[in-house]
Amino acid sequence: MHLLEVQHLHVTDRHTGSVLLRDSSFHVKQGSCLAIVGESGSGKSVTCKSIMRLHKAWIRQTGEIWFKGEELSALPERQMRKKRGKQLAMILQHGMRAFDPTCVIGVQIGETLKEHYGWSRAEIEANMSLAMMSVRLNNPVELMNKYPHQLSGGMLQRVMIALAFVLEPDLIIADEPTTALDTIAQFEVVEQLIALRERMNGAMILVSHDLGIVRRLADDIIVMKDGEIVERGSANVIFSAAQHAYTQRLVEANRALNGHFERLKGGGLGLVEH
C-alpha cells in the first residue's frame, strides 16, 4: 500500500461543464517525492487542491484518494479538516499572499498550532522559534510579529516550511514553491525542502516548472497536459529517455534554457547541476 494512491480522479467545473482533470491516477510512495510537471493550465494546482479537498463549491471531483489506508473523499469535512495541515501540509507559490495581510504572521501560525496541538502561547513560540531557526530564519519572535508585507517572499516560504516542520505532516504538497523567488531565495527554499523531507522522512508532491529543481528532489515524475497525465516514470527515465513528444520538448526546452543561463552566468550558481 502506498502512502497516497489517487484513482480515477476526475474534476469538472459545474458552471461551464469543462473538464479540469481527466481520469487521473497516480501514487506517492512512502518517503518519496513525486514531481508534477506540465505547462501552465495543465491541471497541476487542481490536482493538489483535489487531494486537499479545497475546491470551490462549484468544482466537482470524483474518484478515490487513498491516504494511509483511508479514503479521503469519503471522509466527513470535520475529519478532513483535522488532516489538513497536520497530515497533509501545503506550501503555496506566493508566500506574500499566503498570510492574512491585516495580521502579523504569528497570528495565523498560532491559530494553526492551537487548532492541531492546543498549545499555549509560550509553547507555540518555543516550538515555532526552533523550527524557524532551523530554516535559517533568525530572530523568529521578531519575525512572527511582522506583517506579511514586511517580509520577503522567500522568507514567508520558509515560514511555511517551518510550520510544516512543527506539524510533521506525512505528505507535503508544494505547489510551485520557488517560482516566485529570485535565484538565491530559490536555492535556500530548495535546501530547506530537502531538509524537511529528510527530517520527517515524509513524502512530497512537488509542482514545479523548473526541471532543475525537479531533478534534485524528485524520485518519480508525472507529466500533465490539458488535464491529463501524458507520461509517468522514475525521474532518471524521464530525464534520459522521455517517450511522449511533449515531455521530450519540455526536457529539451529546459536544457536549452539552462545552457543559456549557464553561459550567461559563466557556469554560476549551479543550482541545476548538483
Next chain:
Amino acid sequence: MGSYISRRIALSIPLLAVISFLTFLLVNLSPLDPAEVVLQAQGVPMITDELLTQTKQELGLDRPFLIRYWHWALSCLQLDFGHSYVTGQPVWSQLGPAFLHTFKLTIVSAACMIFFSIVLGVICAWREGKLLDRSVRGISFFLTAIPSYWLGAMLVWLVAVKLDWLPTSGMESYRSYILPVMVLTISYASIYFRFVRSAMISNLNADYVLYARACGLPEKKVTVHLLRNSLQVAISVFCMAIPVLLGSTVVVENIFAWPGLGSLTVNAILSRDFPMIQAYVLVLAAAFVVFNALADVLQAAMNPKLRKDL
C-alpha cells in the same frame, strides 16, 4: 498610529478652509441682493434705494468681499453663523437642534444600514451564484429602484394608518424612529451590501484563505480573517455613507415631519435665507471632511500597509 491620526487631521484643516471659502463665494455669487431679501422678509412695503443702502450697511455688506469672508469664517469657528434674514434669530439656534435631530436619525439609520449590509453581503458571498444570492440581489435591485418617498408613504399607510402600530410623524419616542429608519435602511442597505459582497468574494479567492484552510483552520476562524479584510474595503464606504445620509434625509423628514436639517434647509432655500444656506452647506461639508478623515484613520488602523504612507 498617533502620528498618523494627527497628520490626517492636519490635512483636513486646509481642506475645510478651502471649502468654507468656496461656500461663501458661491452664495455671494447669487444675483439676488441680500438687502432686498431681508427687507422683503421684514415685509417692508416700499423698498427704496436709501433703505437698501442703509440695510447693506447694517449687514456689513458694503465692506470688501475678502474682509466679509474673513469675519464670517472667524465667527463660524465659534458656531456663530450670523443671523437669519427671515427670523432675525441666530442661525445656530435653529440649525443646531435641527442638525442634532437629523444626526440622531442618521446615526441610527447608518447603524441599521451597516448591520444589514454586512449580514446580507456575507450571506450572499457565501452563497455566491446560488438561489439565495440571486434572490437577495434581485429584490435589492427592485428596492433600490423604488423612490424613498413612495416607500415612506406606503409604510406610513400600512404600518401607521392601516395597522395603527406606530406613530406617523414627529419624534416623541424611540418608536418614532422605526419608520424613518426603516425607509432609510431599506434604500441604502440595498445599495451598500453590494460592497461587502464583492469584497468578500474577491477575498474568498485570495491565497491566504486557501492557505488558512490548507492549514486546517475551521471555517469560523477563516471567516474572521475574511471579514477583517473585506470590511477594510467596506469601512471607508460606510464612513462616507454617514454624511451622505445627513444630506439626503430631506424626503424622509418631510414624510415623517421630522424637525431636522432637511426641512429647515428647504425652507431656507425657498425664502433665500443666505446665512442659513451658507451655514448648512458648511456644516455638511465639514461632516464630509470629518468622516473622510475618520474613514482613513479606521482603514489605517485595520491595514498596516497604509499606516506607512501619507
